[in-house]
Amino acid sequence: MPAHRIRPIMLAAAGAMTLLPLNPGNAAIVPATTPPAPQLAYADLVDLVDGTPIVARVEVRKAAALKPEQSPGVRPGFARIYIEARTRAVLLGDGVGESLHFLADVPVDAVRRRPVMPKGLLFVFARPVRGSAGELQLVAPDAAVGWNQETEARLRGVLTELVDPAAPPKVRGLRDVLHVAGTLTGEGETQIFVATTRDPFAISVVRSPGVAPHWGLSLGDVIDPAARQPERNTLLWYRLACFLPHSLPAGANISIDPADAALAAQDYAKVISDLGSCPRTRH
Secondary structure, X not given: OOHHHOOOEEOOOOOOOEEOOOOHHHEEEOOOOOOOOOOOOHHHHHHHXXXXXXXXXXXXXXXXXXXXXXXXXXXXXXXXXXXXXXXXXXEEOOOOOOEEEEEEEEEEOOOOOOEOOOOOEEEEEEEEOOOOOOEEEEOOOOOEEEOOHHHHHHHHHHHHXXXXXXXXXOEEEXXXXXXXXXXXOOOEEEEEEEEEOOOOEEEEEEEXXXXXXXXXXXXXXXXXXXXXXXXXXXXXXXXXXXXXXOOOOOOOEOOOOHHHHHHHHHHHHHHHHHHOOOOOOOO
């Protein structure tokens, strides 16, 4: 679409952006070369995909920078651009046409003070704009990501996990934490119940004399004796590591005895420590 015919676009949802008429001199055909893609963490990919209706690989055809007055709410160090693209593959969603256009925020080159224009292939994470064929709204201003084969392989793995009917639900928070002492000194079990959007998770931390505490997780509120810890960089790990509170909220520890309450807090801290941090590269 010629730059002088670009019409105003209103994106009417959270993070919506408005495109005002462009100066035709700002538009340029972009050569089909692929820039280095950012190394997104596992959590970044799930953040972008979870609940997103459209995930596609597209080829940038044209990109034009918007003026600052046309870009309300852009973060310092970024600029808003208009992109026209051609669909190359649809990884998730339907009804995606061959020609697409959308707005995105990109970094500004620190030396030239100009937007770093995307080139070649991108992943877009978006929703359709009702009543406007080919128009997308990114789920986040930076939800147009440079393509490479490694990222696509990891992304397809995340999509496979999310569309699985048995995929673990989202975590809403802690429900109850309770430690029950055993019959022997040093013996006991802490039960941690996690509220989710479906059935709760049950985490059991077992203490035995002369053995380091160990724990496992059951999908449901019934403790499975064979439950194990989730593997890192899986959807179940993400649900817990990225959304459980780092410390016990007030009132969650329902152990009556102070000694049991102290052990429950220690066992919860162990679970959080074993899960590890939830690194993200997007801000």
